[in-house]
Amino acid sequence: MNRRSSIDADGKDLPRSIGGRITDQLRVEILRGDFAPGARVSIKVLSERFNVSLSPLREALTRLGSEGLLSSDEQRGFWIAPVSASDHAEVTRLRISFERMALQEAILKGGIEWETRVMAALYRMNRIDRSIGGAEAKEAWETAHRTFHVELLAACDMPLLLQFVALLHGLSDRYRRIFLASNPPDKSSALEHERIADFAVSRRNEEAVDLLGKHIERTGNAVRKKLMATKQTIDVSNDK
Amino acid sequence: MNRRSSIDADGKDLPRSIGGRITDQLRVEILRGDFAPGARVSIKVLSERFNVSLSPLREALTRLGSEGLLSSDEQRGFWIAPVSASDHAEVTRLRISFERMALQEAILKGGIEWETRVMAALYRMNRIDRSIGGAEAKEAWETAHRTFHVELLAACDMPLLLQFVALLHGLSDRYRRIFLASNPPDKSSALEHERIADFAVSRRNEEAVDLLGKHIERTGNAVRKKLMATKQTIDVSNDK
DNA sequence: TTATTGCAAAAAATCGATTTGATAGTCAAT
């Protein structure tokens, strides 16, 4: 084991190549809502900003394109993926279907190890109060929240499904962060997380799965309301 | 409309950039089974073979990586995605779930346009006898087969879901072509295609969806049998 | 005015060279 990668808390290798680092960095920024949907992404501008050459940058953009965070046309470059009510509806619907399937499996296959990690992730997330504190508290909560959802499904032992779930989760998060940014933290959401975790570890499959579905749907509806309201005012620029 | 791209029969733009062309070319070759699962992919060798430089080639490999056709580690390059019984099982299971959902929707939303295209694709596929003729007849059937499955679900109006379905279909096809290459064309499969199409256009939702599921499962089982048998002999090289 | 063509500027895509990192093989020390 003479890999020179830095290792994070979970023991997973962190990307060390420029391409990998930039991919991660840009992903965070897009999900955070730093770029307007539909906005052109200039390769040269970014390469100057990050002080890297075109090749690793193009690779990063290609990857983010595959994740649905960017759109692209050949010879015409990349732009931030547009937002739309129909896209959001599909993301939400697929999340419900996929995550239900994954949770069902995770409950069947998970053991004490899994239970422990779920409860740990739940605790960590609840420990962070994102209503006080600045941007970094917010980021910390986002990370903990993502980790909770990941750990909840991790035991399902279906790597492809988890990959799809992660991708959809990213897309979904972007909508939530864009349109619910101004809203206060959601109390009932916190409660739902607790109950989902409880149902899951006590193997009450149906209740866990149903509540997870409801949880996704409820958040989705809140976003949809805002999205519809916003749509009237600022119609999102959509090149295509 | 001063796009200089060539246009195919369906009016869609074909990729003209080197990166795009190479991506498509390599995808075909991998799905066709030209490379052994687990085989190292040398960037330099490929760049010499295609007479292109590293940049567009790396981009192509990155894309195919996102599609699950290649695996990669940073600083250690790319290799053809390994095959395994568990991976194949997951692909099959997800295909059943996703394609059922898509077909259900397509039947609800599709109109005469859709019906026509489905029946047309069915006809074209049946018109090709892949038991006679050489490799190009085989390729033609593969294309027609893929087109049939695409048209069948196209009306569902869920672009993300269709993207996932296409990805899984690619992975699934690879298994079929690797492990069922020696088998004679499957008679009952042809019959199933007919019946699925009939059920679909006559809006017999449940029957159509169930049969599609069975169709995928049956083909999957045939592959699984071969895969298990082969596993004993040639244990697949798996770097990781 | 509206449409069309030609041209210059800008941006995307690609190239070939260079740098950085991984790996296998050798040799010395235990």
Added chain:
DNA sequence: ATTGACTATCAAATCGATTTTTTGCAATAA
């Protein structure tokens, strides 16, 4: 013989320059 450090070699990753394509603008014709 086995381990560990060192080095030569090979491959991946990155760079900066060059080529190709798109795009915005202006001039001209309908």
